[in-house]
Amino acid sequence: MKLPPPRTTGQVSVEEALERRRSRRRFSAKELDWAQVSQLLWSAQGVADRRGLRTAPSAGATYPLEVYLVTSEGVQYYRPAAHELELTVEGDVRRQLRGACLDQRWIEEAPVSIVIAAVYDRTGRAYGQRAIRYVHMEAGHAAQNVHLQAVALGLGSVPIGAFRDEQVRKVLSLPDDHQPLYVISVGYSLE
Numbered sequence: 385m386k387l388p389p390p391r392t393t394g395q396v397s398v399e400e401a402l403e404r405r406r407s408r409r410r411f412s413a414k415e416l417d418w419a420q421v422s423q424l425l426w427s428a429q430g431v432a433d434r435r436g437l438r439t440a441p442s443a444g445a446t447y448p449l450e451v452y453l454v455t456s457e458g459v460q461y462y463r464p465a466a467h468e469l470e471l472t473v474e475g476d477v478r479r480q481l482r483g484a485c486l487d488q489r490w491i492e493e494a495p496v497s498i499v500i501a502a503v504y505d506r507t508g509r510a511y512g513q514r515a516i517r518y519v520h521m522e523a524g525h526a527a528q529n530v531h532l533q534a535v536a537l538g539l540g541s542v543p544i545g546a547f548r549d550e551q552v553r554k555v556l557s558l559p560d561d562h563q564p565l566y567v568i569s570v571g572y573s574l575e
Contacts, residue, residue: 385469388419390426390486396536405531408540410558411494411571415456420537421496423452423569425462425469427533428498428526438464439527443518448506448563449526452499454481459556473557484551485544485567494542494569501525523565530568540573552558 396404416424428449432439451462452472459473482492491497500523507515525562527543534541544567552564 385471387422387467387469389467390423390430394536399530400425401532401535406540407542408573408575409488409490410505410574411490411540411544411569412574413493413495414572415540416571420539421453422467423537424496424530425453426467426496428500429462429464430467432462436465438527439529440522441508445512445514446510448502448504448515448519449522450501450503451526452501452556452559454478454497454499454556455495457502457505463476472515477555480555481552481567483526484555485547488544488546490542490569491544491567496545496570498530498568498570499556499564500566501558501564502566503561504563505561520565527566527568530570538572539570540575541568541570543568548571561575 404432426520427439430439431448451461451542453462453469456476458471458475460469461472462469479493482488485491504519507519511518531541547567549564
């Protein structure tokens with residue numbers, strides 16, 4: 385599914401977004417529209433210039449991160465170059481993802497969760513053992529972009545790092561080389 389094009393201007397300054405960014409753990413059931421989803425995914429790993437560079441820095445432009453969207457419709461894989469989604473798991477798996485994330489209720493309550501996974505070998509071929517460090521830095525960059533973008537869209541978000549890797553991989557049907565690193569639940573905050 386082709387996503388709406390991302391906006392490159394907004395009403396909230398970086399300074400305002402930084403000041404207002406807080407972890408939100410209570411969400412309304414209101415769904416996000418595709419323009420909001422588009423913006424969130426683009427902020428994580430979208431293409432930001434004609435050369436193909438992305439919104440988050442990547443060591444040697446190796447781009448080890450893979451992004452998945454989890455909604456009531458299922459799991460969708462984000463394709464940055466085409467700015468589109470590919471359905472990989474049909475049906476609502478948010479309850480199962482909640483279980484894999486040590487029963488954190490907001491994962492099931494939020495209308496979307498963005499899962500950042502990594503293919504370490506992409507960066508490892510260029511940087512050896514330092515690749516692990518670089519991949520983790522990149523995941524942090526991408527996640528912060530999502531959190532700040534959520535604020536700019538009037539949404540709340542919460543970072544989640546406590547989960548059982550293999551269960552997350554199973555729930556999302558991730559390829560063997562996609563290691564889940566980060567879950568970010570996003571929605572209209574009730575806090």
